[in-house]
Amino acid sequence: MYTQIVIVGAGPAGLSLARALSSSGARIILVDTQQLTALSDPSFDGREIALTHQSISDLEQLGVWDRIDAKEVFTLREAQIYDGKSPYALRYGPGEIDGQLGCMVSNCTIRKAAYEAVKVLENVEVLAGAKVVSLEVGKRSVRITLSDGKDISAALLIGADSRFSFVRDQLGIGAEMNRLGKAMLVGRVKIGSWHDDIATEWFDHGQTLALLPLGDGVASAVLTLPESEAATLQKLKAEALGQELQRRYRGRFGTMTPLSPLHSYPLTTTYSKRFVAHRAALIGDAAVGMHPVTAHGFNLGLASVRHLSEEILPILERGGDPANPAALARYERRHRRESRPIYLATNSIVGLYTDDRPPARIARRVSLRLAQLLPARKAVQRMLMKPARERTRLRRSVISSKLRLGR
Ligand SMILES: Cc1cc2nc3c(=O)[nH]c(=O)nc-3n(C[C@H](O)[C@H](O)[C@H](O)COP(=O)(O)OP(=O)(O)OC[C@H]3O[C@@H](n4cnc5c(N)ncnc54)[C@H](O)[C@@H]3O)c2cc1C
Secondary structure: OEEEEEEEOOOHHHHHHHHHHHOOOOOEEEEOOOOHHHHHOOOOOOOEEEEOHHHHHHHHHOOOHHHOOHHHOEEEOEEEEEEOOOOOEEEEOOOOEOOEOEEEEEHHHHHHHHHHHHHOOOOEEEEOOOOEEEEEEOOOOEEEEEOOOOEEEEEEEEEOOOOOOHHHHHOOOOEEEEEEEEEEEEEEEEEOOOOOOEEEEEEEOOEEEEEEEOOOOEEEEEEEEEHHHHHHHHOOOHHHHHHHHHHHOOOOOOOEEEOOOOEEEEEEEEEEOOOEEOOEEEOHHHOEEOOHHHOOHHHHHHHHHHHHHHHHHHHHHOOOOOOOHHHHHHHHHHHHHHHHHHHHHHHHHHHHHHOOOHHHHHHHHHHHHOHHHOHHHHHHHHHHHOOOOOOOHHHHHHHHHHHHHHO
């Protein structure tokens, strides 16, 4: 089988790229190991994604945003980071649009909307339940082989197959990889007191806690713990879990009642040494696998879609080769320029706040008070609060009304 573009991974990044390139009329095949039912109606996975205004604008242009029910969109006004019991907070926001930093939408809702935006496209085919088991790069095309023995040849191969990308490995591209030995537990909870639409994060001794606002009386509890402790917590029954959460959050939000089981994500950050190779490019987590603490993973994934599609869409529209080396090199430079500072800044925040040795504790107390001077804070702030480019008045009002309805 021959196609112009084959995308390995129909996660939110792969689906978004297929949608972005589809307007050229190019034939695109998406391949994913997951079955069709899991792609078309993904189950709740605990992840609540904080979207920036730029990402909302991107999703709107991709025809994904309008497929998300306004009731599933929650206001995010501000983010605050605390160190243990210290009253000083590192603050981000409120943002410049309607005083909002962005909004919260669950990962499964984004995936479902992105799949629906792709399934209506005649020139895009989704091959579900298909695992890529090998690939071969030739001068004029790339050939991938699926677990059922089928071959697909394409002019351009896209790796959108997660931070543990098989495509990246097969292309011989290395990656910085930090296994942190901790797991992030996430789940919905009913809370007894109002969160004020503020995302709050506490770096405590031996644990990091966060509470993400999901409208009236509901929030996402996020706990980063050593893997063994996370496994123990995951086994608790609902009532015992509620009490344990209340104890760990020191009663700040009153009674906490679990509304979903806790989902566990072992924490590993990755950064690919290169984002492109001959006839291939990496996007989404396959390019940059962020620590979730600064909520930038999918926001950067959408940035990779924007950067790559802006380079190759004009070429496709002229009937040219989408694997044009100069265009791929420009994508690499642009995406590295945007992602590298935020990746390093996030890692330095994680390093500073999760080190419980006395010198680190003193350093973070000082840094919280001098927060405005921290380069890391500035890098995160730039990404979080950057308004969307070329936003029209119409788009601004659509986004604002969804945010208002969502609350
Ligand atoms: C707890 C948590 C909270 C987060 N919060 C935020 C947030 O607030 N804001 C934010 O921006 N980001 C956040 N993120 C990050 C965000 O979830 C990810 O960046 C995003 O889901 C990555 O999308 P992706 O499409 O690149 O990869 P994935 O979602 O990992 O999709 C990869 C796809 O590739 C498929 N695949 C893999 N290997 C193969 C193969 N060999 N053959 C075929 N298919 C294959 C998989 O089945 C999968 O469908 C969070 C992450 C976590 C874990």
